[in-house]
Amino acid sequence: MTLRGDSTAAPPETEPVAAATPDPVVATAEPASDSLSTDELADRYASGVFKVEVEGCNMSGSGSAWVLDEHHLVTNWHVVSIDPTPELVSRDGRTTMTGTVIGGRTEPDIAVIEVDEPIRGAALDWADTDDLREGEEIVSLGYPAPAGDFSVTPSTILSFQMDGSTREAIRGDGALDHGNSGGPALTADGEVAGVATVMVREANQLQMVPLLFTTDALRSTVQDFIDDPQTVEESCDEEVAELPDEWGDDFEDWSASGPDAYGDDATLDALWDSCAAGDLEACDSLWWDSPIGSGYEAFAATCGGTSEASHGSCVSDAEWAAQEAAWEAERVQDEADRAADEAAEQAAEEQAQAEEEAAVAALLSVCEAGDMQACDDLYWQSASGSEAEATAADCGGHFADYWGSCVDREAEAGEIATLVGSCGAGDMQACDDLYWQSPSGSEAEAIAEDCGGRYPGEGGSCVWSEEEEE
Incomplete structure (x- = not known):
């Protein structure tokens, strides 16, 4: 039997050791x-x-x-x-x-x-x-x-x-x-x-x-x-x-003679039986102890028929296979966790989008009903270029002739209405104020232009016209 160099089929488990720098003492x-x-x-x-x-x-x-x-x-x-x-x-x-x-x-x-x-x-x-x-x-x-x-x-x-x-x-x-x-x-x-x-x-x-x-x-x-x-x-x-x-x-x-097949050697037969029963250490021992080229060696090299070619490394091969299986299981679990995280993230995004759409729909309804704060909120929350944004920009159709936020438009419209009433009652200062504050081309501007019907065409100078008349 050749004095084997303990060759096994084990994959490397550690990185090769770096060569040590010898002391300056030579052979x-x-x-x-x-x-x-x-x-x-x-x-x-x-x-x-x-x-x-x-x-x-x-x-x-x-x-x-x-x-x-x-x-x-x-x-x-x-x-x-x-x-x-x-x-x-x-x-x-x-x-x-x-x-x-x-x-x-x-x-x-x-x-x-x-x-x-x-x-x-x-x-x-x-x-x-x-x-x-x-x-x-x-x-x-x-x-x-x-x-x-x-x-x-x-x-x-x-x-x-x-x-x-x-x-x-x-x-x-x-x-x-x-x-x-x-x-x-x-x-x-x-x-x-x-x-x-x-x-x-x-x-x-x-x-x-x-x-x-x-x-x-x-x-x-x-x-x-x-x-x-x-x-x-x-x-x-x-x-x-x-x-x-x-x-x-x-x-x-x-390497060319000696025990060859099962039944030739009682000690090797015992290792064969243990190897066949799944004892991988026995398989390795059988491989090392068998004559080179014998049937005993061939059986041991397959780890009792469970491997293609282990050559005395059944235990280490099994350990390596278990490690690879653990790595594969870890990889599969990582992929599953990643997929679950992505699905959860997508579900959260969809939920957030649905809630946002519901909030926009609610604001749209209230805006159209005349809630100017809702119209302003709708403007900032609706998607750019959307129908909801256009409705919000028009303050639900309530103050199309005014500028600024819907809340400001509503306040301005209230002030205009007050001025219209005062101007119609003969308050020429109110008529002048109405002239300068009312939207161009609006009905309120027309009333102010005629100084509430008292001085047609004198809009903006109603107080002066009244003083001249006196």
């Missing part, structure tokens, strides 16, 4: 020691092993990488194949960088990540493969599943996988897991004996063993990538380590 090779204990190796070289976080092809995942020099890290290609710009996180979490994959391939399964800023961490050097011995203790550093925390895994070199006289890979007995991929296995003097890459099963054996590809298998390819960096695109095809064809008789590759 430097630690001085070698004759022999370091496991805890001493971890203390000295942990800063040179980074967690690799990737996101692409509707998946996310993680693996491990180690510092080769101040601008380059080494990892597996299958760890970064979906994301050519992975995030790199230090053991203490205080240093985060965005790297760029400048080369990668499946045979050997190796990739190089380049960063612009100098790396803060201990640089590691390759071990001389010829100096390694069966039975030698090595220590693997990385970030295995499920927690993805920094882990230290001691192991022993059981044997070497050969290609002619070349030691291509180390067979070890370490309990490595998903997420260890790309991490280094160190000798007692802190050099990289091998890179954790793939889990295989020895032919005719039940035990799974990790293969760690050696300096002789990887170093020249890594150097080629550094010397001739390339622009690398994401690959959404599931990438797995390819073993040389000549190794076929030595291993039963977990």
Whole structure:
């Protein structure tokens, strides 16, 4: 089984972390020691092993990488194949960088990540493969599943996988897991004996063993990538380590054999049953635990037949779907609230308009009945150019010959009537006042013109005419 990079189909829930600006401490090779204990190796070289976080092809995942020099890290290609710009996180979490994959391939399964800023961490050097011995203790550093925390895994070199006289890979007995991929296995003097890459099963054996590809298998390819960096695109095809064809008789590759269909493995069957019953965590566990390409994996990838392709992320996919459903419900509710507000606003406007029309109709009726205040109110409240406005301007037809507001016209008409009466009774001053105050061409003006019938044609000079007569 390839040590998966914990790839899942979870959409991003947070924005990518901005690259931290490292302190001016760059990767430097630690001085070698004759022999370091496991805890001493971890203390000295942990800063040179980074967690690799990737996101692409509707998946996310993680693996491990180690510092080769101040601008380059080494990892597996299958760890970064979906994301050519992975995030790199230090053991203490205080240093985060965005790297760029400048080369990668499946045979050997190796990739190089380049960063612009100098790396803060201990640089590691390759071990001389010829100096390694069966039975030698090595220590693997990385970030295995499920927690993805920094882990230290001691192991022993059981044997070497050969290609002619070349030691291509180390067979070890370490309990490595998903997420260890790309991490280094160190000798007692802190050099990289091998890179954790793939889990295989020895032919005719039940035990799974990790293969760690050696300096002789990887170093020249890594150097080629550094010397001739390339622009690398994401690959959404599931990438797995390819073993040389000549190794076929030595291993039963977990990715090509092993439990396949329901009934082949009791543990996987139990996860299958729980997954089929709707336990999404069991579906995810089944996907991670199943042989690559097996029927178990295919069933788990669909979350028990409820999804098209989740690839070990049934729980996170369900959470994301629930979040999207909540967002959609919120959007629908917002639209409904907005429509209700608009309807209420329109109803209020229509109600206000109806009340205004009723008020105008009432004023019109009262105005026509002779209420001059109503006529004035009607003039200001009626629509411009409307029939109601014309009626108000004419004071309901009562004082068409007068100017000003209807209330003023009514008062003026009263004064004119008083003057008409006084003028007709012989008050020549009233006749003169009537002449100047009455509307031009009105009956009142005609009465004033003749001084109430006493001095025809002497309008405006009635008092003078009366004095002359005397």
